[in-house]
Amino acid sequence: MYDHEDLARLQSQSLKMQSWIRQQTFSPENTKHLRRFSSWEVSELIFGINQSTFRGRLASDPSLPGGEVEPEGRQRWFSLDEINELRRRMKVNRKSLMPPRPAGKRAFRVAVANFKGGAGKSTVALHYAHAAALDGYRVLVVDFDPQATLSHSMGLTDVAEDYTVWGIMARDLIRETDRMNDALVGAESGTALPQRKIPSSIRDLGLSELRHQDFIKTTAWSTIDIIPSCANAAFVEFASAQYRHLNPEWSFFAAVSRYLDSLGDDDYDLIIFDCPPAIGYQSMNAVFAADMLYIPSGPGYWEYDSTTSFIGQLAEALEDLSHGFDGTFPAGKMTLPKSFADIRFVMTRFEPGNDLHRAMLEAFRKVFGDHVSENTVEMTRAVEQSGRFLSSVYEIDYREMTRETWRRARASFDRAYEEFRDRVVVAWDKI
Ligand SMILES: Nc1ncnc2c1ncn2[C@@H]1O[C@H](COP(=O)(O)OP(=O)(O)OP(=O)(O)O)[C@@H](O)[C@H]1O
Ligand SMILES: [Mg+2]
Numbered sequence: 001m002y003d004h005e006d007l008a009r010l011q012s013q014s015l016k017m018q019s020w021i022r023q024q025t026f027s028p029e030n031t032k033h034l035r036r037f038s039s040w041e042v043s044e045l046i047f048g049i050n051q052s053t054f055r056g057r058l059a060s061d062p063s064l065p066g067g068e069v070e071p072e073g074r075q076r077w078f079s080l081d082e083i084n085e086l087r088r089r090m091k092v093n094r095k096s097l098m099p100p101r102p103a104g105k106r107a108f109r110v111a112v113a114n115f116k117g118g119a120g121k122s123t124v125a126l127h128y129a130h131a132a133a134l135d136g137y138r139v140l141v142v143d144f145d146p147q148a149t150l151s152h153s154m155g156l157t158d159v160a161e162d163y164t165v166w167g168i169m170a171r172d173l174i175r176e177t178d179r180m181n182d183a184l185v186g187a188e189s190g191t192a193l194p195q196r197k198i199p200s201s202i203r204d205l206g207l208s209e210l211r212h213q214d215f216i217k218t219t220a221w222s223t224i225d226i227i228p229s230c231a232n233a234a235f236v237e238f239a240s241a242q243y244r245h246l247n248p249e250w251s252f253f254a255a256v257s258r259y260l261d262s263l264g265d266d267d268y269d270l271i272i273f274d275c276p277p278a279i280g281y282q283s284m285n286a287v288f289a290a291d292m293l294y295i296p297s298g299p300g301y302w303e304y305d306s307t308t309s310f311i312g313q314l315a316e317a318l319e320d321l322s323h324g325f326d327g328t329f330p331a332g333k334m335t336l337p338k339s340f341a342d343i344r345f346v347m348t349r350f351e352p353g354n355d356l357h358r359a360m361l362e363a364f365r366k367v368f369g370d371h372v373s374e375n376t377v378e379m380t381r382a383v384e385q386s387g388r389f390l391s392s393v394y395e396i397d398y399r400e401m402t403r404e405t406w407r408r409a410r411a412s413f414d415r416a417y418e419e420f421r422d423r424v425v426v427a428w429d430k431i
Contacts, residue, residue, distance in 0.1 A: 022157075032155030032220040035397050036068065036077035037134075045410070046083060046134050049092050057090060064089060080133065080222055087136050099136040099269075100425050106265040106333070107140070108428045111290035113275035113283060115313075116306040120296040120348030122149040123383055124416075125274040130394040131417035133223045137269040140216070142256070143229035144286045145276035146236070151228035153390040154219045159230040162207060163215050165256060165282055166236035168227070170243070171207040172255035174198055177247045178208075196247045212262045225268075240281035251325050252281060257289035257334045270424070279313050287314065288321075288334060291431050292424065293343045296377070297364070299350050299357040304364065307345070341427035343371055346416060350376035375415040382409035 037046065043054035058064055058076075065085050067076035078086070087097045112125045122145070129139050143150045144165050151159060161167065181195045216225050244252055260271065273286040287293065297307040322337040329336050345368050351357050365372050382393045382405055393413055398406040 034220040038075045042078050102428045107268040107271050109271040109290050110292045110294050111273040111286045112294045114295050115277050115310045117277035122274050124296045125272050126153050127392045127413045129272050130392045132270050133221050139224045140268045140271045142227045142273045144282045146229050146234035148229040150274040154226050156228040159228045161232040164229045164233040166233040168259045169255040173243045174208040176250050237280045251329050253284040253288045256285040261333045291341045293340050295345045296348045299360045341430040346373040348377040349379045351379045375419050377416045378412040380409035
């Protein structure tokens with residue numbers, strides 16, 4: 001017979017070997033690098049201007065970044081920073097190349113969520129983050145999923161759970177409890193009101209000492225930062241249930257929202273949440289902090305079925321919060337009952353030539369009306385794992401695969417992203 005002590009022994013054995021195994025199984029390029037983008041991509045695909053106009057501009061103003069020419073190549077290749085400098089300094093037909101952002105607003109927050117596993121959430125989150133960065137936006141992504149697909153795709157492999165959403169939640173529990181205790185003391189000095197106690201096992205982790213920047217990591221993309229996740233952060237679901245018991249008045253679902261409120265309004269433009277395939281403490285935090293709910297679904301019947309029950313359960317959970325916390329909830333940038341500036345569905349892994357897929361898309365439109373995105377994310381071989389890191393079609397150099405496969409995949413993500421971006425810009429004005 002085996003019990004928890006055997007499990008603990010197996011785990012400590014594994015921990016001792018972990019870094020050795022990592023070294024043995026990792027390929028030499030342990031860090032992710034972002035490639036350069038060709039002048040064809042920069043002009044036609046990124047700035048939407050023709051190549052000769054772009055070349056003409058570069059030739060007429062030598063102070064503009066000129067990119068690099070590869071040995072034996074003719075094209076110039078530009079880094080993301082160079083692209084951003086060009087975007088700031090160039091005007092085409094007297095129009096700025098900067099992406100739209102309503103003045104005076106904080107960053108717009110989008111939760112990519114569905115509790116159907118494998119719906120395409122992480123793929124969509126990764127591609128939209130990259131597309132948005134190439135569009136000129138400053139992006140923060142938050143990985144709410146301890147599977148950490150998005151963190152790994154963005155090149156983060158060595159993450160401690162303190163620096164994940166779990167850390168943010170535990171820190172918030174301590175801070176909120178202290179705030180409530182102080183308020184009690186202030187209001188009722190002299191009376192012996194019960195103070196909420198946080199056990200030293202949580203307090204001594206030092207999480208309340210962390211500053212908000214400590215949770216934010218940089219990525220290979222200079223304009224994309226990430227709050228990553230890791231397998232150990234799975235603990236959050238289990239721990240959160242206990243934390244609620246320690247302080248039942250703690251608005252556990254608003255921890256991440258409060259955290260994001262502490263960022264500067266102009267630090268980022270877009271904040272994208274990748275959610276786990278479940279409704280739990282982490283995904284409720286994502287949903288509550290979000291201005292837009294973005295729901296990817298595959299083109300099968302069971303995915304439709306599961307998407308339907310997802311929105312039903314989410315509705316119930318959000319209603320429960322309104323009853324349980326309305327009146328006690330401290331007003332921040334989010335209020336109860338929770339409302340969204342927009343709710344969108346998008347069909348993923350779609351094959352235009354597949355009759356069943358087309359029928360499913362029609363059904364989605366009948367049921368969810370104009371909440372369903374016009375554009376789908378098509379099934380493509382271009383997003384399969386290439387090497388150690390999962391890469392987006394934007395990261396893959398088009399010379400590494402059939403040009404047609406790359407272009408089709410990129411065009412599909414571009415269309416879906418552009419529609420998403422247009423919706424974001426409209427919804428942004430409502431917050
Ligand atoms: N458009 C696409 N074309 C081809 N493969 C895709 C596409 N979208 C997703 N996939 C593949 O489907 C699988 C699941 O995708 P993804 O990880 O994005 O789903 P998820 O909803 O985040 O899953 P989970 O619920 O486990 O977090 C992955 O192997 C991914 O590469
Ligand atoms: Mg995922």
